[in-house]
Amino acid sequence: MKLQDILTEDCTSCAVPLSSKKKILEQICSIATSHIPEHSTFELLQSLLAREKMGSTGIGNGIAIPHGRLTGTNQVVAVLMTTEQPVAFDAIDNRAVDIFVALFVPEDCCKDHLSTLQSIAKLLSNKQINKKIRKCTSNHELYELINQAE
Template identity: 30%
Template sequence: MQLSEFIDFDAIKTALPAGNKRVLLQQAVQLAAQRLGLDPAPILASVIERERLGSTGFGQGVAIPHGKVEGLTRIYGLFVRLAEPIDYKAVDGDKVDLVFLLLSPPDAGAEHLKALAAISRVIRHAPTLEKMRGARSGDALVAVLLGADERDAA
């Protein structure tokens, strides 16, 4: 699976002013719910429930909050870069500034894992992370993410 199959490139935010983890999750979920035409409350509840199991701050300044959402018909991904890094309780203790929100239908087990794997391939590539942090516009971020898709497909 490639990022282009589930990331909403039209909703990328380049300098989201989150302030803290709770505000970040609320803002990202609100944006996703708006784009999907869904109620944000159950989405936020799902994402927060997953965070209770353990932080989705995967290290290197990246977090992948995710959850299963009733009423969702496809895997949906949203990418935001924060205006300032925040404490996310990441596994490596680093602050987070790059966030992939991943939402899946309740029965999308294998597809959910494939989407997580696609994100993981991107965030394990340090030059791509550097380009993501240096991109000055949404279009530039889209180009970096699509470039990562092409590199991973090769």
């Protein structure tokens, strides 16, 4: 599954003025709650934090793909967020992160989950796309950029 297949415009936030890993994860969960009403913001946050405890989801080059598995849901939800300033995120290359693509997936969809993560990582390995993402100034512009990306 591609990011374009699961991302909605209301789950896209551009140039958010947050400066800590925890605040960013909380904001991501707050946004996702509207699409996963059977789970609270706290439950969503716990799913992301459980994954972060296994190792940072900061994949390098200023990008993180936090993700969590959820019981009692059958849909995949993505949240795309950029921050005004890069934030320390314990990424594998020790660089601060300013592009976040979060995924919330059903617990029993492991295979789909991995292919979606691969698809997102491939998209974000394109330096031109990342440059354009970082230049976006509105949620709509960011959403449209992703929708038009190959």
